[in-house]
Amino acid sequence: MNGESSLIPTDGLGQADLDALSAFVDGELPEGERRAIAERLVHDPRAADRVTHFRAQRAALRALFADPAAQSSGPCIVLRIRTPWWRHALVAAGSLAAGVVLAWFAGTLETYLLPPAAQSAFARQADIAYALYAPEQEHAVEVAATREGTVVSWLSKRLNRPLTVPSLAEYGYAFLGGRLLPGSAGPAAQFMYENGHGERLALYVSAASLAQAPVRLWRDGDRRTFYWASRRTAYALSGEIPGDRLRAIAVDVCGDLGGRPEQWR
Missing domain, CATH: 3.30.200.100 (MucB/RseB, C-terminal domain)
Structure with missing residues (x-):
């Protein structure tokens, strides 16, 4: 996951911060550093948002490459990545971009109609x-x-x-x-x-x-x-x-x- 950090918006976070947050999500930090990051997330919305993104990304990748036979043995949930606008701009234009906007608008309507x-x-x-x-x-x-x-x-x-x-x-x-x-x-x-x-x-x-x-x-x-x-x-x-x-x-x-x-x- 660290290799992809430079491809996503930093939200003002430095590379060292992104690497540490990614390692936190992957369970690669020593206990002391892990606790420090967990406490930081309570007071740092930018870091908390980045951790949420990393977690969703990891969960989606696991769901994508999971063994179908293993999935069929018990209940599971497939998570989706909410792809940021800048990535859509890199991979598509025209009708696809319009489709993204319409999907977002429909989701917004559903949100406020409940x-x-x-x-x-x-x-x-x-x-x-x-x-x-x-x-x-x-x-x-x-x-x-x-x-x-x-x-x-x-x-x-x-x-x-x-x-x-x-x-x-x-x-x-x-x-x-x-x-x-x-x-x-x-x-x-x-x-x-x-x-x-x-x-x-x-x-x-x-x-x-x-x-x-x-x-x-x-x-x-x-x-x-x-x-x-x-x-x-x-x-x-x-x-x-x-x-x-x-x-x-x-x-x-x-x-x-x-x-x-x-x-x-």
């Missing part, structure tokens, strides 16, 4: 589910992470869509497992994470009526939920940690799941 009331209702459901199950010590999840393939496959079938469990290991959170919950749009899934201090985060997933919706914040007391929609699937990440840290994690999760974390509200 009823805000439905989005806030979804966020509240995610918040309530987090408030209900995060304090549980013995029954925080219905199926434990020791059966990760089972819980993801089961919830994918119940929600009738391929699901994936994003890794939050770089932020110190381990995957505990998941559960099936009722939602206003049908079945919903909740994936629970926990760090070494006992703090928990929950990713809540359900069907969405339209393809895209920008990331928004729902707050109830000390609980915060960042929520969005991508590919007709709604997501919400809830926790009781500082907002800037939860936001940085939500940026990564949104990008990893094929969303548009740049559309913050």
Whole structure:
């Protein structure tokens, strides 16, 4: 990935910064440097955006070159790269450029046509589910992470869509497992994470009526939920940690799941 850094906009970041961020995404940094980069992402939106781009690029390449036989053995999600305008200008013109503009415009319409009331209702459901199950010590999840393939496959079938469990290991959170919950749009899934201090985060997933919706914040007391929609699937990440840290994690999760974390509200 480092070899491609010079081909993308730097956003004011130096080559050393881009190399370090790329190595961070590829898991090539020593523990001390990895922690320093993770903390930097909380306060540096440019670096966080670049990491999101690198992660989406890596995920798309893995999906592109994955073994089809291996893919058929379990649920997966194919991520897409949101190709920047300057690359389109290098490879196409005329009708192709017009097609890109029309696709972007259509996506924008979908974003703003999704009823805000439905989005806030979804966020509240995610918040309530987090408030209900995060304090549980013995029954925080219905199926434990020791059966990760089972819980993801089961919830994918119940929600009738391929699901994936994003890794939050770089932020110190381990995957505990998941559960099936009722939602206003049908079945919903909740994936629970926990760090070494006992703090928990929950990713809540359900069907969405339209393809895209920008990331928004729902707050109830000390609980915060960042929520969005991508590919007709709604997501919400809830926790009781500082907002800037939860936001940085939500940026990564949104990008990893094929969303548009740049559309913050």
